[in-house]
Amino acid sequence: MSSLKVLVPIKRVIDYTVKIRVLPGGKGVDTNVKHAMNPFDEIAIEAAVQLKEAKKASEVIAVSVGGAKSVETLRTALAMGADKAVHVETDADVQPLEVAKLLRAVADKEQPQVVILGKQAIDDDSAQTGQMLAGLLGWSQATFASKIEVEGDSLKVTREIDGGLETVRAKVPAVLTTDLRLNTPRFATLPNIMKAKKKPLAKLTPKDLGVDITPRLEILEVAEPPKRSGGRKVESVDDLIDKLKNEAKVI
Amino acid sequence: MFSIRAASTAREALRGAIGRNQVRLFGSSEVVNWSHGLTDEQIEYQSMAKKFADAEFAPNMRAWDQTELSPQETIRKAGGLGFGAIYCSPAFGGTGLGHLDASIIFEALATGCVSTTALLYLHNMCAWVLDNFGKQPLKERILPEMASLQKMASYCLTEPNSGSDAASITTKAVKRDGYYILNGSKAFISGAGDNELYFVFARTSGHLGWRGISCFLVEKGTPGLSFGAKEKKMGWNSQSTRAVIFEDCAVPEGNLIGEEGRGFLIAMSALTGGRLNVSSASLGGAQAAIDASFSHVQNRKQFGVPLSHFQNTQFRLVDMAAALHSARLVVRSAADSLDKKEPSAKTYSAIAKIVATERCYEICDQALQLFGGYGYLKDYPVEQYLRDLRVHRILGGTNEVMRGIVAKEFFEPAPVQAKVPA
Numbered sequence: 001m002s003s004l005k006v007l008v009p010i011k012r013v014i015d016y017t018v019k020i021r022v023l024p025g026g027k028g029v030d031t032n033v034k035h036a037m038n039p040f041d042e043i044a045i046e047a048a049v050q051l052k053e054a055k056k057a058s059e060v061i062a063v064s065v066g067g068a069k070s071v072e073t074l075r076t077a078l079a080m081g082a083d084k085a086v087h088v089e090t091d092a093d094v095q096p097l098e099v100a101k102l103l104r105a106v107a108d109k110e111q112p113q114v115v116i117l118g119k120q121a122i123d124d125d126s127a128q129t130g131q132m133l134a135g136l137l138g139w140s141q142a143t144f145a146s147k148i149e150v151e152g153d154s155l156k157v158t159r160e161i162d163g164g165l166e167t168v169r170a171k172v173p174a175v176l177t178t179d180l181r182l183n184t185p186r187f188a189t190l191p192n193i194m195k196a197k198k199k200p201l202a203k204l205t206p207k208d209l210g211v212d213i214t215p216r217l218e219i220l221e222v223a224e225p226p227k228r229s230g231g232r233k234v235e236s237v238d239d240l241i242d243k244l245k246n247e248a249k250v251i
Numbered sequence: 252m253f254s255i256r257a258a259s260t261a262r263e264a265l266r267g268a269i270g271r272n273q274v275r276l277f278g279s280s281e282v283v284n285w286s287h288g289l290t291d292e293q294i295e296y297q298s299m300a301k302k303f304a305d306a307e308f309a310p311n312m313r314a315w316d317q318t319e320l321s322p323q324e325t326i327r328k329a330g331g332l333g334f335g336a337i338y339c340s341p342a343f344g345g346t347g348l349g350h351l352d353a354s355i356i357f358e359a360l361a362t363g364c365v366s367t368t369a370l371l372y373l374h375n376m377c378a379w380v381l382d383n384f385g386k387q388p389l390k391e392r393i394l395p396e397m398a399s400l401q402k403m404a405s406y407c408l409t410e411p412n413s414g415s416d417a418a419s420i421t422t423k424a425v426k427r428d429g430y431y432i433l434n435g436s437k438a439f440i441s442g443a444g445d446n447e448l449y450f451v452f453a454r455t456s457g458h459l460g461w462r463g464i465s466c467f468l469v470e471k472g473t474p475g476l477s478f479g480a481k482e483k484k485m486g487w488n489s490q491s492t493r494a495v496i497f498e499d500c501a502v503p504e505g506n507l508i509g510e511e512g513r514g515f516l517i518a519m520s521a522l523t524g525g526r527l528n529v530s531s532a533s534l535g536g537a538q539a540a541i542d543a544s545f546s547h548v549q550n551r552k553q554f555g556v557p558l559s560h561f562q563n564t565q566f567r568l569v570d571m572a573a574a575l576h577s578a579r580l581v582v583r584s585a586a587d588s589l590d591k592k593e594p595s596a597k598t599y600s601a602i603a604k605i606v607a608t609e610r611c612y613e614i615c616d617q618a619l620q621l622f623g624g625y626g627y628l629k630d631y632p633v634e635q636y637l638r639d640l641r642v643h644r645i646l647g648g649t650n651e652v653m654r655g656i657v658a659k660e661f662f663e664p665a666p667v668q669a670k671v672p673a
Binding site: 191196197 | 294295
């Protein structure tokens with residue numbers, strides 16, 4: 001099997017180095033800070049571009065759902081080696097299920113054989129979009145990939161799971177999500193950043209794709225994690241259980 | 252099943268995996284944002300250069316300084332990214348960007364290591380010389396290797412007895428049988444001994460002063476080319492600085508760059524761009540020092556509160572930020588002027604060098620003060636930025652020479668005073 005068409009959804013998120021500040025009111029965080037491509041999505045783009053370089057893929061399409069500034073993220077993807085970009089423009093707060101529906105619509109248009117996403121976005125940590133997309137498309141899925149190999153009409157994927165590593169064979173068409181150790185994303189080269197300007201970038205809206213993006217989840221509260229307090233030594237197992245139950249409230 | 256892996260924030264996993272707990276508020280706040288005023292593309296270059304600096308330079312900055320290691324392999328990685336000949340034309344592998352783009356890139360790289368960035372910007376200046384003044388066959392042979400950083404270049408003008416009085420150089424080049432025979436020596440040459448290419452200014456005619464000077468490319472391995480002992484320096488320790496010695500060193504005719512007698516003008520025009528590179532690296536070092544001290548004052552507590560609560564601390568950092576921002580604007584404006592080939596670009600470039608190198612050194616000094624005793628330790632990066640930036644007030648034409656250049660715009664030269672070279 002040759003010439004896989006690969007779709008890579010990417011998300012513009014707050015840069016991982018920024019110290020997050022919860023806004024007064026407790027409904028959100030300060031977003032007037034530095035943003036970047038979600039690091040797991042960078043890994044996804046790198047994986048797709050590597051498939052193209054190994055001649056297992058013929059085309060890499062980057063897609064992003066978001067406001068006007070998502071174009072910056074798409075350009076970075078083009079500079080890393082994606083062939084074209086699709087911007088689904090909306091300023092609304094889009095949640096994982098709605099994103100998955102939009103991506104399904106884009107996949108219907110672009111007809112990829114493989115979709116590679118980051119395993120989760122570092123802002124909401126939902127870790128759902130890839131899985132839901134696979135469900136909506138009715139495709140096989142292999143998540144938390146730390147290794148991807150093309151074998152005939154399937155993808156052999158090594159997954160990082162709690163118990164260790166699991167290897168699955170996913171028949172194409174398939175949805176994959178990337179884990180941290182899959183690869184080290186390349187730096188875009190200066191010449192490639194310059195060339196990216198000339199690569200096609202299509203714009204669509206949720207309306208164009210016929211998707212209702214009304215959120216179904218409501219954010220009740222956003223708060224900082226509790227400040228770290230000192231540790232304590234316990235005298236016995238009973239004491240430990242008592243503290244875990246009544247103080248830490250984790251059992 | 253409740254999976255701890257999925258539930259733990261990816262952010263923490265990344266911090267651990269990448270190992271740096273950077274709080275880069277200055278770069279990301281809207282008030283003193285180093286991306287302010289840049290085009291989308293320039294922001295991309297900046298972001299990529301910064302990523303590269305964070306990944307490849309910053310973790311090694313201290314070790315390179317203390318072990319005096321020259322990081323050749325890391326620099327070759329930079330070549331693949333287009334950092335080798337940033338403002339040279341694409342015809343022979345140059346990236347084809349301008350001086351403003353280069354300024355943004357060198358500033359970003361310098362946040363990771365000023366000394367290693369200096370190796371790159373000096374090399375870039377030499378690549379520009381070859382691109383602008385070299386003959387086709389020489390360009391064809393050498394430029395692609397310079398662009399990819401396969402071969403690195405040193406700029407050889409200064410001599411033991413000719414520093415600011417650059418036109419007084421005495422290294423001779425005598426033409427004979429299709430070669431120029433070079434005799435003399437150069438001092439304080441960055442990268443000497445390690446680099447493969449040497450852009451050498453030598454006297455080809457009996458003319459004293461600037462009219463008799465020509466520019467040559469001398470390749471390592473040429474018989475008669477040797478190097479002095481490695482200098483022990485205050486900073487810039489990730490590069491070797493040595494004397495370059497010519498003893499009947501025969502350089503092929505084809506290695507002459509430009510015409511005979513044009514060398515000095517070549518040297519000076521190269522330095523106009525080179526000064527902007529120096530200034531840009533100063534900006535990067537100061538940015539890194541501010542970021543580090545900003546982070547420190549949030550964490551360090553005295554008298555029961557973080558240092559950042561004290562008005563003195565706040566006002567110092569504001570002054571540092573204001574100085575950096577204004578220096579940055581002067582440098583970028585001068586770079587833009589040079590890109591537009593404005594006649595006044597040279598003057599603005601000199602002004603930019605004065606302002607940037609002096610303000611940024613002061614910023615590092617203030618940053619060290621904010622760190623208190625810790626700032627004096629080599630465990631913390633600020634003292635290295637300070638040491639690495641100190642030489643920027645000297646090389647590329649001292650700040651005194653810069654003042655001389657600008658003074659010429661306002662004052663007639665006094666009759667007895669030696670003419671400052673054009």
